[in-house]
Amino acid sequence: MNIARVIVAALGAFIAYFALGGLFFTNPAMRAEFMKYTAVYRSQEAMKGVMPLGMLGMLISMLALAVIFAMIHPTGAGLSAGGEYGLLIAAYALGSFVLHNHVNLNIGSRLTLFQAVAYSIEWVVVGVVISAIYRG
8 A cells, every 4th residue: 555645545535525515515406405404504604614624524534535445456446446436435425424314304305316416426536536546
């Protein structure tokens, strides 16, 4: 495992995740869905105060994912392996986060569907980015 490549891959994945998240979650249709659940989700203003903690959490998560990838593919792998890895991460996120939140939070099916699509794409891209950067 190449630690320097793991760190750079984690940083690349972090940037890709937030770039795509910015595109998806500022989409007017998705924003409108979130606005229906003001008792469940923080306002944009309130989020600013806790955003650094969320970003730290995602950076730690990306580092963990990059390490796991490097453990599976110590010498690197092609983009298709990164895509497969991303699909597995997406499947995990769908079950443990999106669907779990649909059950626990008072949110509708439309918002759950928007989140499922957005997070699935984000995690597949994260897998590809990790693979592309780690293989050097």
